[in-house]
Amino acid sequence: MGRALPTLLLILAxxxxxxxxxLYKQGAARGAVVITxxxxVLATAxxxxxxxxxxx
Known part of the structure; x- marks a missing residue:
């Protein structure tokens, strides 16, 4: 599973x-946009x- 986990993280990102x-385009609450x-960013990193x- 050497390269599978980082690949999945980048897909999730x-x-x-x-x-x-x-969410931003739909005008969702600012908190939801920021958290998402x-x-x-965390998944990418x-x-x-x-x-x-x-x-x-």
């Missing part, structure tokens, strides 16, 4: 970015950091 944009955006070389 893409879905969350799309969800954030959709933060989750997208997690996926990218997981791919960095390091000690195994």
């Amino acid at each position: 893409g879905v969350l970015v799309g969800g954030t944009w959709s 955006g933060l989750l997208a 997690g996926g990218l950091l997981w791919l960095l070389p390091g000690e195994s």
